[in-house]
Amino acid sequence: MVNRLAAAVSPYLRQHAGNPVDWYPWGAEAFAEARRRDVPVMVSVGYATCHWCHVMARESFSDPDIGALLARGFVAVKVDREEHPDVDASLLAAASAFTPDLGWPLTVFTTHDGAPFYAGTYWPPVPVAGRPAFRDVLDAVAQAWEQRRDQAVETGDAIRAALRDAAAGRRTGVP
DSSP: OOOSSTTOSOHHHHHTTTSSSOEEESSHHHHHHHHHHTOOEEEEEEOTTOHHHHHHIIIIITOHHHHHHHHHHOEEEEEETTTOHHHHHHHHHHHTTTOSOOOSSEEEEEOTTSOEEEEESOOOSSOBTTBOOHHHHHHHHHHHHHHOHHHHHHHHHHHHHHHHHHHHHHHHTOO
16 A cells, blocks of 8 residues: 555645555546546545544544445545644535534545545444444445445535536625
């Protein structure tokens, strides 16, 4: 596995360089790889001092089985919200369509064209208090991509359109 985060400028990305996850930093290379492999992108957004980011890293991103699940069905992208506040803001806005519990770590599943079709925050390694296990989320998203891709793409397109419309309304002053 290529370690794409080892030389990152971001301390947060370097913290994840030793994970058994084939991480890509944010950029065109990740989305090109997702298109080539015909898989969705799993974007994990966090920052160096985020408590729950470290918990999820310890519980899930340090697990070789989770790394294998991600490698098999996704292109995994790690984003430092302090390095890419624009990406963070955009993905947070998209995530609000799926959960009222916004925060970090933020996990967003996108098409290989970058359209978000599912999102959430922290997912534990086992189901707890109504939260599914991260492994179960990965399985469900992979299954949706394989069996109901049209719906995933439609959802992503609808989220993008809603965000564009909201941004246009703010620019024109229309409530």
